[in-house]
Amino acid sequence: MADPVTRLVRTILPAGVTFLLLVATAAVAGWAGASRPVALVLPFAVIAGATVLLTRLRKAVVTAAERITRRRVVTPYSALAEAVRHLRSPSLREALPGLAKALADGTGAQRSTIWLADGDRPAVIASYPIGRSGRPESTASLPALLSRPGIAHAVPLLDAGELRAVLAIEKPESPVTAQDRMLLNDIAHGTALLLRRATLNNELTEHVRRADRLVRELHDFRRRLGRAREVERRRLLTQLSRATSGRLDALRTHLTAARATLGGHGAGPALRLARAELDQLIDRFRVIARGVYPTVLRGQGPAAALEELVADLDRPVRLTGDLHARAGWAVESAAYQVTAAALEVLAAQPAAGEIRVRVTHGNTRVRILIEDPSPPVTAEQMRAALVDDVERLTALGGAVECADGKRGGLRLYAWLPDRPDTARESLP
DSSP states (O other): OOOHHHHHHHHHHHHHHHHHHHHHHHHHHHHHTOOHHHHHHHHHHHHHHHHHHHHHTHHHHHHHHHHHHTOOOOOHHHHHHHHHHHHTSSSHHHHHHHHHHHHHHHHTOSEEEEEEEETTEEEEEEEESOOSSOSOOBOSSHHHHHTSTTOOEEEEEEETTEEEEEEEEEOTTSOOOHHHHHHHHHHHHHHHHHHHHHHHHHHHHHHHHHHHHHHHHHHHHHHHHHHHHHHHHHHHHHHHHHHHHHHHHHHHHHHHHHHHTTTSTTHHHHHHHHHHHHHHHHHHHHHHHHHHSOHHHHHHOHHHHHHHHHHTSSSOEEEEESTTOOOOHHHHHHHHHHHHHHHHHHTSSOOSSOEEEEEEEETTEEEEEEEESSOSSOHHHHHHHTHHHHHHHHHTTOEEEEEEOTTSOEEEEEEEESSSSSOOOOOO
16 A cells, blocks of 8 residues: 555646756747747646656656655555456465565555464465565464454455365554455455366366276276176187097997997997996086076076076085175176186095085175185196186176195185276285
8 A cells, every 4th residue: 555655746747847847848938049938838838747647657657656665555456456367376385476566565564474274283374575574384273373463454265164264464553444344355255266166277277187087997997898708718628628629539439339230239338438428518508607607596596597507516515605796797797707617626436525615795795705625726827727717806896815724634715806996805
């Protein structure tokens, strides 16, 4: 605001310029020998011309007065205009120091501060003049800030009932006028909009970052799903090769022998052997078909599918856990396949020991624990037999761990997320 010295200089400057023009004009008129009527009219013309000239050069007069007194003249309107200019800044760090300066200049405050709330603890983020200590200022709460000595007036900024910032001025030598309060409120409203804009920009940036992350996860999931499909194709090809190669050769041999002895006494036994091989081949194809696409799994869930599976095994199997909990088809299929593959290896030969299978579903995970007290294979052999299934679970975001027990048993632990995403979990 304009102090008395600056106002005095602004008044003296136009008067002094006008006086100098009058003196110069009178000297020129006397030297030129102007007539009496011209000499009488000339001063009025000079005053009129000086008035028009100084009106047009008003900004230059104000600037000259500021340079002479070294005190800037700021009206509340010019301070508000300066604040609006800073409110257009793209970031808080650029805008808030200018707002603090406009606030101090417009109110004539000895110091103005803008406090930003960090939780319930306000801290100075901008001030004019800048604090001499250079250390960040903070206070315990809003009441503590308002009761600080030197704070003449403060305006808190609330957003949905939450403290966001506080604008404060210090005027120890002069009172806070109604005009000061009005300017402080106007700048506070603009600062609130600026903070809101910064918050929305931060939220938008976070949404864009999250969208980019989701896109990357989607591409990664598609890649892993394609890998899982390729693993499943290789597994199916391996099972079909194992099921058909030996039995088809034996069937061919029996049919050849039957054709060679056709009409004789050796044809009957050869045909019976061929029929037995054909029945075993059909049964094996049915088992493979149930493993590749277990219809009961999709319709009734993993409990029914596993019960159907263990019914055809040569060893007793006990199923426990969350068998009736449902998950996505890809997850249920992968869990079923790894369990079926492990049980097929463990139950390849009859044995008295009971295989225990526990399925749990919780904390966004599906877990399978298989324990065999008398396994026919070691953990290393089991890992070799489950290479394709392990690769499939890994592609879906899971893992498999197999270890030999202390008393000759075998423990297999497998897990995967209940939805195929990029989640990971370390094995115990």
